[in-house]
Structures are given as C-alpha cells and as structure tokens.
Amino acid sequence: MRIDMADTHDFARGAAFLGTGGGGDPYIGRLLLQQALRKSPAARVLSVDELDDDALVVPIAGMGAPTVIVEKIVGFGEGERALRALERRLGRKATAIMSAEIGGLNALYPVAIATHLGLPVVDADGMGRAFPELQMVSFNIFGQSSAPMAMADEHGDVVLIESDNNLRVERLARPLIVPMGGLCMLALYPMSGRAVKQCAIRDTLSLALGIGRAIGNARAEQRDPFESLFAHLRTTEYYRHCRLLFDGKIVDLKRETLRGWAIGHAIIERFADGQRLEVTFRNEYLRARSDGRTLAIVPDLISILDRETAEPITTEGLKYGQRVRVVGASVPPIMRSERALEVWGPRAFGFDEPFVAIEESA
C-alpha cells in the first residue's frame, strides 16, 4: 500500500474521525505529510505480515494538549531527535515507523516523518483510535515495554525515560509536557516485527483512509456523507456497529488545559425536542450521555462531526452554536477484552459505570 498526495485529505479526515476529538490537530499533520510527499512521491506502507520478525519498529507520537497543538506547529526535528535518541540508546537503527494511535496528528505524523526519513510505515497502531495516556495502548496490554522512551521538544532538549512499568512512564512523562511547551514528540515502545504481529491493531492506516474517502467521495458526488460514512463503517470488521447518537447544536462548552490535557464537556441540544446530550472529554470524547443514560462510552468511538459536511471536529475545534452530529461506533473485540477494559475502559477514566457496547445501548 502507498499513500500519495491525492490521499492526504481523505487520510487526515479519517484519522480525525478515529481520533474522536483528540490525537492532535490533523490539519498540522496533513501539512507535514504533504511537505514530505513533495520530496518523495509516496509513503511506503507495510502490512504487519510484511514485517521481518527481527525488524525494529518504532512508534512515534506527539504528547500534549490539543489546545496547544493548534498554536504551536511541530516539525520533523522533534520527531527525528526523539527517534535518534532512542536509536542511540538501543544501539540500532529503526527499520520501520508506526503510529501509536490512529487519531489526528498522531496518525499522520508517523507517516510524514517515515517518508521524510526514507523509512516505511506499518499499517497498524496501538489503539485503533486515540487515547490520552501512554499506557492506554495494545502494546502495553500485550506486555511490551514503553521504555526506553525518548521525548523531544522544539528547544532541542531530549529526555530519555527508562522504567519497567508503563504506568510509571506515563506519570514521569506527563509533568514534562508543561516545561516542554505543551507538546513534545515521543519515540516509544520499540518493538520487534514479531511483537508487532502479536500486539498491534492491524490495518488501521487503511481503515482511516477508507473512512475519510467515504465522506469525501460522497461530498464530491453530492450524496449524503453520513449515509456514506455509515455504509462504509458497516463494511469494516472493527467499526461495523455504528449509529447516529445525536443531532443538534452546541449550547454549552467547558474546556480547560489542565496538566497538559484538554479537559471539559460539550452540551448539545437536539433540534427536534430540546433534549440535551453531554459529551465529556479528556483530549478525546469519552462518554455521551443524555437523560441519565449513557449512549456510548470508551473504548467505543464517539465522534462529533459537522452536521452538513460530516467533517470531524476535534475538541479544540468545538464552538458555541455549532451544528453537529454525534456518531458512535464499535471497536474491535481485541479492544474490549477484560484486560483491555482495565486499561482503557470507563473506570480507567474515573467513570463509575461499566462498559456497555454501543450495539447494546441503542
């Protein structure tokens, strides 16, 4: 598979949908990908099965508050410094790059920097969506170590963290976000090709591209982009349980940048009957709740889209008065196992309720 200049808008749109509000602004990621593709005609995407067992695969990701990502443009320097610091520590060069999360900037940046550096990128990630913490990743669930992990900021500073506990890596890294200017790039979870085959969420770059295309093509052909989106999601193995959760206008919005996260909620009022939906977020949309009932909750996907164009809206793109549709979709079974829900289920985010699959909450 290849991703070329003609794919960039669709890929960014699909990544924004899977980012469920977070993952960092896909606009910046798209610009970086386009910049890389001006020098190199296409990104080389390897399927998981094409990886050598002994390949060294390095996920690269941004860490920080989405509110900062839209104001502070990240470049290739930060990602390259993080990668080089990790390679130096490992005494070995990366043979392929991977996304840690297939959401927003974090879906696009790895493809962009791999192309910039002349490396292939793996068609997979560790979340099948976006999540706000470093241990919320399938690599962790399958016992891979996030460390050694390198963090690089735009000042040229690099921090290398070593720990055998992925939750501690998150706790050590998080307070560094503020002195690193609200955003930094990470190289983490260095893995063999063998490990990637065991623990990655497969084919998610392809899925993002397909989702973005379903919306984009419908618009170009003046068909309903939501119908096209749902029809396409139903053809995928991962996201096939999907539905419109709500249709209305944003009437209240609370958003704070706290400890390097964008934390808050949006209240959406339905046109038909004035009924309200509350969407809670921490970088990502985590729970959609109306009339005392949860309609969708992590790890299932909640995306807020422009009501006309079906363009996904990130948490920092939300505005008072915006007319939106809220869409929910399932995640693959690998992401709903008991062990997985301990890491990224409702209780991991402080919600005092169990996970209920979206296909069962209708």
Added chain:
Amino acid sequence: MRIDMADTHDFARGAAFLGTGGGGDPYIGRLLLQQALRKSPAARVLSVDELDDDALVVPIAGMGAPTVIVEKIVGFGEGERALRALERRLGRKATAIMSAEIGGLNALYPVAIATHLGLPVVDADGMGRAFPELQMVSFNIFGQSSAPMAMADEHGDVVLIESDNNLRVERLARPLIVPMGGLCMLALYPMSGRAVKQCAIRDTLSLALGIGRAIGNARAEQRDPFESLFAHLRTTEYYRHCRLLFDGKIVDLKRETLRGWAIGHAIIERFADGQRLEVTFRNEYLRARSDGRTLAIVPDLISILDRETAEPITTEGLKYGQRVRVVGASVPPIMRSERALEVWGPRAFGFDEPFVAIEESA
C-alpha cells in the same frame, strides 16, 4: 586527605552548617557514610590539584524537598543507577566523584557512594554551600553543561535529560521530583579534571570537616562552641567574615512542600528585647531580616543553630519554641562576582533588593 569513621560526626555537622538549612538531612548522609566506611576503612579524598586533566569527574547529588528526605531513606542504589546511566551515555567510566553542593546530605552522599564504589572523591563542590536549583552552581557560572544528566529514583526508574541550557535542565527536572517520590539522585555536570580546576569551589570538604570539628571539640572540652566556631571561621579564607545575627526563640513557623521544595519562613524573637527576625527559606535559609533591615542575604551563609550545642538545624528540623542562634558568614569572592550574583544573588530568588555583603551590613 582521608575521611574515616572518627570524622563522620564532625563532617556531617560542618556540612549541615554549610547547608544553611538545606542540602538534605545530614543525618541520613552520615548513616550512609558510616555504612560505606564499615567495608572500606577510609574515604579517599583528592585535592583538585591532584586530578588528572583528563579525569572524568561526576558530581552526584540528591534533588528534592528536605521534608521528604527525612522520611524516605535514600540508598546507594539510586546514586549508582544515575551514575551508570550517565556513564553509559558518555561511553566512559567516572574516575572520581564530586559534591555539587557542600551542604547536608549532598555533602555526605558523594563521599559515601564514592567509598562504596571504590572511587576517590574530590575536595571541592560547586556552591561552597547549598542552593535549591541545579543551575545555581559554579560549574554553570563557568560555562559547564549540566547535561547529559541522569536522575534515578527508588522505583528503579531512570530519566536522562539532554539540553544545552542549564536553566532548562532545572525546569525539566523539577516537575519530575513529584512522580519520583519527592527525592531522586542525580549524576550531572560531568567534567574533565581540567574543567574542575577552573570552576570548582575548592577544599570545601576539608572546610566542612574543620567547621564541624571546631564545634565538636569545643563541646567535648566544655568550651563555648559558638566562640570556637567563629574563631575557626575567621581562619578560613572563604567564611572569615562571620557574626552572630540573632539570639532568641522561634515564635512562628510557616513551612510548605511546594513543587518539590520546602518553602516558608521562621520568626525568631530575641530574649533581650522582644525584637523579631524573619528568616525566609526555600530549602535553604535565604534572607535574615529584622526591623525593616536585611542582616544577611544569599549567597552569604545564614545558619540556624541550637543555642546551647551549636548543632546546625535544617529547615525541616525547625520547631516552634526552639531556642536558637542565627549565624551569618561570608562566601568566597568567586561566589560574589557579578555573573555569580545573577545566578544565586537575591534577585535570582525573587527578592527585590541588591546583595549586601555580610561584613557591610553589621
């Protein structure tokens, strides 16, 4: 020079005096030094002139809040992990250990761990006292880089920071103190013997031992320990301007652990006339002020000592009702240069007043 078991109490006491309230509890440091000396009969102390120009000298220091240091006992593991991580990064073994600050734990720990590891320790430090931030050190003033710097905690986690800006290293390291449990050990400012000759504050281990002995011997011989202390300080080149600033009882005490520091003030009431002295601290005692007049201010030394025994009292050892004497002493001219005062003078601590030398404020 050697430091052996018979010296440990005097050395710890002198280090506590030069620690001016901070530098970490010398009691813990003394226990560690005694532990090391039970296996190895004496610590091997090299004068700066004995260093090879090409020696690799590594300062080791604790970073954290003194309030934590008294409750969480640090061991050799943390310091050794920090040192090994730095050595691995540099691709070279340390040939000698040094103190970054000749105060409290940070004076004693390097001697203890050097002895534990079979390495010599240099008779010098980077402050001639203690200070609460990593860039407040003569190595920085003379242009040495604090990075690469390794930090290790008791969980086994290690963080390596790379930056060409020493103030940024401080800003990156400080927020890590909390997830590292309030205290961690650092290996930083790796330097050649040549660089140490240029920028270290020399002979401060010997000075600490001499100060502690002056107090200890007077007590043993039932002489006035304060007279003995002053008489001894006047024989030293560095601390020869010294005097009693205040004699009274602690009547108010405010102490908080904020962002990994112990921050607050003590109010001392004079027995004779009820006049009050305010001593402001951030880990270390920074300013002594009475009746609208500053009696002593950083970088000059302010120590609070038990009124009978002249035992130095750290910020975390202060208690309401304690009867104390407050002593001030000069620091060497190298520490009062314009460039040095920019780094550790009153304004570096947020005081809106210039430095006035203690010999001029009487």
